[in-house]
Amino acid sequence: MSSLEVSLEKFLDALGTLERAVDRRFAAEADGPDSSALVEELDGLRADKASLASELERVRTQNRTLEALTDDVNLRLDGAIGEIRGALK
Secondary structure: OOHHHHHHHHHHHHHHHHHHHHHHHHHHOOOOOOHHHHHHHHHHHHHHHHHHHHHHHHHHHHHHHHHHHHHHHHHHHHHHHHHHHHHHO
8 A cells, every 4th residue: 555545544534533523513512503504514524525535546546557557567677678688698
């Protein structure tokens, strides 16, 4: 797992923790005057979380693609180096 993926995972975990805290606060203040603001804030946080999860999946897919490409390039370079060494002998 790349450092970017690790960072995104940590961020999503922190965002989940924040979302749960907002849920608890909302539950405690559900009848208060600020409840509509809390609902809007919570909806925004959930939308951000969904967006970040989608971006994380996109980055993971891109990472897998790049790893496969890197493996292919390594194999080709190893083959080319072998051919050059063979020609130099």
